[in-house]
Amino acid sequence: MEDRHRHSILKVENLSIGYKSRTSSTVVASNINFQLEKGELIGLVGANGIGKSTLLRTLIKVQPPLAGNVLLNDQKLEDIASVELAQQLSIVLTEQITSKNLSVQELVALGRYPYTNWIGNFTDADYRIVNKALESVNIKDLKDRKCYELSDGQLQKVMIARALAQDTDIIILDEPTTHLDMYHKAYILKLLQRLTKETNKTILFSSHEIDLAIQLCDTMIVMRHDKVIYDQPCRLISKGVFETLFPEDLISFDNKTGSFRVSK
């Protein structure tokens, strides 16, 4: 039976992703189909070089699809103008070039740019939203610190707060746990999980932390050489999807614990 409360935010239909030059085209992955629902946390996983960043770049309209469609709130991505897109989708990139001379509060306030006029005039409502974003990720006490003074983990929280201030239906993060220690990897992914529940936003992130993603995500997109699979973590485990993700000579997936083990 159809659930009336489910609402698809991002829909991908028969998508092919890759790179095109004047003389050739390289397909990185094809026949990709999934539908991301409101309030879901989705992890995108797969081996190095499999195409995670290429897929995310296609979903955020940085690179065109080779074939197929990406629909954001039922509208084709190619038909959405950039300001409108910025009101629906926010992005957190690890290697984002940010002006680290800005204070934390100033950087988070940049998230309001799709709504402020060209001089960046802030209303009381804008200030309230920025404050709420700082509060949501527990960084209010850092608000006057310069971004160059922050640790990688603190900076990651600031970038997530900036995305929250942008107040979009979906937030897409490319490897938000890179450079973080074990505790902070879990902390950031747990934070994303909490935010999906509190805000009902859809959050899609790519990561190499497959064990954590299995524990925390509502659904996952698993990129393999033969296909891209989208399902709930427990169903992916029972279908044996993770067992074939990497060559078995070194690591194998333990179905009972839902985690990878190094072969001894």
Ligand SMILES: Nc1ncnc2c1ncn2[C@@H]1O[C@H](COP(=O)(O)OP(=O)(O)OP(=O)(O)O)[C@@H](O)[C@H]1O
């Ligand atoms: N600008 C480009 N032009 C042509 N090919 C590219 C370009 N960028 C990446 N590729 C190729 O596309 C494939 C997928 O790369 P991508 O960076 O999307 O993988 P990934 O899963 O994000 O990898 P990682 O986990 O190592 O970050 C790789 O074979 C890569 O060499």
